[in-house]
Amino acid sequence: MLDVSLSEFGAIRPQRRGLAFGVDSTRPQLYSLRQARYQALAFDIQRMAAEYVHLGRPLRLLDIGVNDGISRKYLNAWPSSANIDFYGADLDELDVHEREKWTGFWTGDFMEGYPDIPSGFFDVVICEQVLEHLPELETAVRTLQRVLRPGGTLFVGVPIFPHGFHLLRRPVVAVMDGMQTNPRQRGHVQAFSLITFKGLLRRYTTLEIREARGFRVISGGVLRPLENRRWWWRFNRWLGSKVPGACIEVQIIARKPV
Numbered sequence: 001m002l003d004v005s006l007s008e009f010g011a012i013r014p015q016r017r018g019l020a021f022g023v024d025s026t027r028p029q030l031y032s033l034r035q036a037r038y039q040a041l042a043f044d045i046q047r048m049a050a051e052y053v054h055l056g057r058p059l060r061l062l063d064i065g066v067n068d069g070i071s072r073k074y075l076n077a078w079p080s081s082a083n084i085d086f087y088g089a090d091l092d093e094l095d096v097h098e099r100e101k102w103t104g105f106w107t108g109d110f111m112e113g114y115p116d117i118p119s120g121f122f123d124v125v126i127c128e129q130v131l132e133h134l135p136e137l138e139t140a141v142r143t144l145q146r147v148l149r150p151g152g153t154l155f156v157g158v159p160i161f162p163h164g165f166h167l168l169r170r171p172v173v174a175v176m177d178g179m180q181t182n183p184r185q186r187g188h189v190q191a192f193s194l195i196t197f198k199g200l201l202r203r204y205t206t207l208e209i210r211e212a213r214g215f216r217v218i219s220g221g222v223l224r225p226l227e228n229r230r231w232w233w234r235f236n237r238w239l240g241s242k243v244p245g246a247c248i249e250v251q252i253i254a255r256k257p258v
Contacts, residue, residue: 029228036237046078060085065110086101087105111134113142122147144205154252195245205254213240213250214241215236215247216236
């Protein structure tokens with residue numbers, strides 16, 4: 001299991017107001033709980049990238065559902081990101097951060113499985129806040145395992161609801177999706193609980209789930225000013241590690257068997 005250690009909490013001390021974790025202009029709070037998932041995966045992946053320096057090659061990373069390249073922005077805050085070959089996939093490549101620096105990029109519908117992406121090639125795959133937008137999940141989830149090398153690591157995250165309540169949310173999100181005409185802005189058509197999300201991975205893959213972690217139980221509103229306080233971020237990271245199923249979103253770390 002990848003630890004949420006004090007070294008992680010001590011490493012990030014953003015000084016610039018208006019940039020989440022010192023790098024992200026999409027949220028003005030220094031320790032934005034909504035964006036904490038990207039800080040967490042970046043911390044873990046940069047440690048892996050540092051280890052690959054000793055192996056004599058870059059870490060090969062595929063980000064499925066790149067959007068504007070938010071994961072790369074967080075990874076770029078760490079020196080070892082220089083030892084990462086970035087690959088991406090999405091519906092299109094509009095407004096992708098540092099697009100000219102990506103080693104490879106595929107466009108198309110994830111539900112078709114990106115057949116041109118090589119199998120067993122990537123050391124790390126990120127799929128963050130994507131699966132909840134897909135009406136059909138089997139091909140996409142199987143693809144997450146297919147493109148990983150044996151021993152590779154997957155970081156995959158979705159919004160979740162308390163188990164049972166997710167069934168009530170499902171028809172609501174379907175109606176909201178029907179109001180969207182732009183496929184890039186397709187709404188949430190899936191409603192997961194932690195139990196059903198783990199079940200999805202186990203149904204379609206043989207990936208070994210190593211960790212499930214959440215980042216916020218309640219956030220925003222009158223509590224938003226607390227997201228400028230480091231202790232509030234630390235508390236939510238601790239709480240999310242203890243009761244991830246009670247959080248608003250979850251991130252699962254899984255490994256492909258060797």
